[in-house]
Amino acid sequence: MTKIDIISGFLGAGKTTFIKKLIDEVYKGEKLVLIENEFGEIGIDSGFLKDSGVEITEMNSGCICCTLVGDFAKSLKEVLDTYHPDRVIIEPSGVGKLSDVVKAIQDVEEDMVIESKVAVVDGKKAKLYIKNFGEFFINQVETADTIVVSRSQELSEEKLKECIELLREKNGDASIITTPWEELKKESILHAFEEDTNQESLLEDEHHNHEHHHEGCCCGHHDHEEHHHHHGEGECCGHHEHHHHHNHDADEVFTSWGVETPAKYNVEELEAVIKTLADSTLYGTVLRGKGIVQSQEGDWKQFDLVPGEWEIREGSPDYTGRICIIGTDLKEDELKKVFHA
C-alpha cells in the first residue's frame, strides 16, 4: 500500500525546505515520488533528487483558475501505476484548499492511504494571513493533522505562543511542530505525524476519566523500550485502544492532563514545579508525570516524576514542548498556570 503525504501551505511558507528535510532525513530509504503543483522560491534541484532516488512529477498549471483539482487524481494515478512507490509526497498549490486536495485523492481508487495532511505556516505571518486571506488559508490550517510552524526561531516566545493560540483556535486537534527545523530530528517529525493519526481517539479521551495502569507517558521518548510502552499510555501520547473501554470504578479513576507548548522554561522554576508535583498534593494527587520541554537556554529538558521522586535530565528536541501529568483530582487550571501553557 502506498502512503500519501500532502504538504500544503501558502507560497513562501517553506514547504519545499520541509519536503527536502522529509526526503533527506525522515523517509530515507523509501521509494518516493514527489508531485509538485507549485514552483517555489527554492527549487528542489534534480541532483538532490537523483541522489535520494526520488522521482518527481511536475504539474504545470501555474495559475489557480486553471488548476483543476482533478489533475491531482490523474497525476497520482499515473504515478502509482508507473512507479509503485512506498510513498508519494504531494505539494499542492499554495492558494488551494487542502480539503479539496484530500477529497480528490480519496476519490482515486488505488491501493493507497493518506498518512499525513500537513500545513506549513510561516510563524511570522500566521496572524496576518488568518485575518486577511480568508477561506483557503484557514482551510489549510483546519484540515491539517500536523501543522508545521516555520521560522519559529525568528519569533519571540510570546509571539510564538500567540501564533500557536491562533492556530489552535482553528484546529484543536493537530500536532503543531514549533521546534526550529535545524533541531528537528527524524523521530520528532514522525512522532508529530503519528500523533495526528490518532487524534480522534485522543479527543474522545480528553476530558474523560479512565481506568488505568499507566506505566508512564511516552512523551519525548523514542527509544525501543519506551516505544513498547506506547500502547499502554496516557492520552498525551495519542495511542490507545484501551482508552475506549472506560472503567468507571471510582477507586481507579485517574485523570491525565497533557499539553503541547512552545514555552521556554527557567530550569530552576521548572525544578520547583516538578518537586511540588512530586512532593505535595497542591495540584491534585499526582501519580506520574513526564515531559520534554525547552529551557530558556535553548536546550531540552526531560523530566519524570512519581510521588516522592523526580528527575530532570538533558533531552533531545521534540517537535514541540510536551507535558503529561496523570493523577486524581488534578487541578488543570493550576497546572496550566504553573506550566505557562
Added chain:
Amino acid sequence: MVPVYIVTGLLDSGKTTFIKDTLLKQDWIEEGVTVLIRCEAGDEEFDPLFLEENEIELVDIEDEDDYNEAFLQEIEDGCNPDQVIIEFNGMWNFENFANTDYPKEWAIGGVYSTINGETLEMYLKNMRNMVMEQLSDSEFIVVNRCGEDVDRGAFRRALKVQNPTTQVLFEKPDGSIIPPDEEELPFDFEGNKVVLGDEDFGAWYVDAFDNPQRYENKEITYLAQAYRPKGMDAHMFVPGRLIMTCCADDIRFYGYPCKSKDKLSFNPGDWVKVTARFGFGFVTPQGEERPLLELIKIKSAKPAKDEVVYLR
C-alpha cells in the same frame, strides 16, 4: 462629486504606505473628511493623531461578503465624506468588488496598485490570475522592492496587454526608481529592418503600442496569422497572433491592421510571413489613433511551433 481612490495589491505589497506617503501627502486629497475603508488589516498602522489632524475616518471591513452597496451607502449617510479611499484586500474577488455600485454621490477618482517585487515572480508563477486581475483597472502601478530577478520587461508587457493605458513604475529595494530604458527587448530594433522571432510577437506588439516612434518607417518581418474583422476593406487585414496574458481563459488575438495595394484573400487564421512598413493613421471606431502597417511582402508559412504567444 465625491472622488473614490482605490488602492489594490496583495498583502504586504505596500498599499498602506502608498496611501500614507502618496495619497494623503502630496496634495492629492482635498480639504474635508476623508473616509478610509480598509478591507485588509496589514502590518502598517495609522497614527491616531495623524488621522485626527487630517480628518480621516477609518472604516475596517473584514468579511468580503459584507462589502456591498448597503455598506457603502451607510458610509455615505453616516460620514458624509468629501473623498473616499478604499484599501482593497488582494485576496478578494476583484470582479465582485469592481461590480459593486457606489452611492450615487461617489465617482471613481483613480485606481492605483502596489506590488512587492520580492515575491512577484513566485506569485506570478503560482497564482498569476490573482496577481493580475486586481491590476486590470489600475492607471498607475508601483512595483517596489524590485530585485534583479524580476523580469520587468515581461511583466510590464503583460500589464500593458491587459490595460494599455496603465503606467508602471519599478523601484529598487532602496526605493529609487528604475528607468524604463533598462528593460530589455528580446529582439533588436536598432536597424531599419526588424525581424521578430516566432515567440517575440507579444513583446513587439506591446512595445510598439508604448513606443510607436521607435518603429516608425521601419520594415517589420514576422510570422502571423491573418484575420479580417467583419466590415474591414478587402485591402486591409490584421496579421497578428494569439496572446496569452494569464491563462487559457484569456487567450485573445492581437495585431495591428495592415493595408495592401492589392485585394487579399485568405482563410481566417492562415499562417503568413509578412514584411510591412510601420506607420500611423489607423483610427479605431472609438476615435483612438493606432499604428497602421503597410504591406511590403506576404507569403504563406508553416504554423508556429506553439500557436500561442506568451507574455511571461
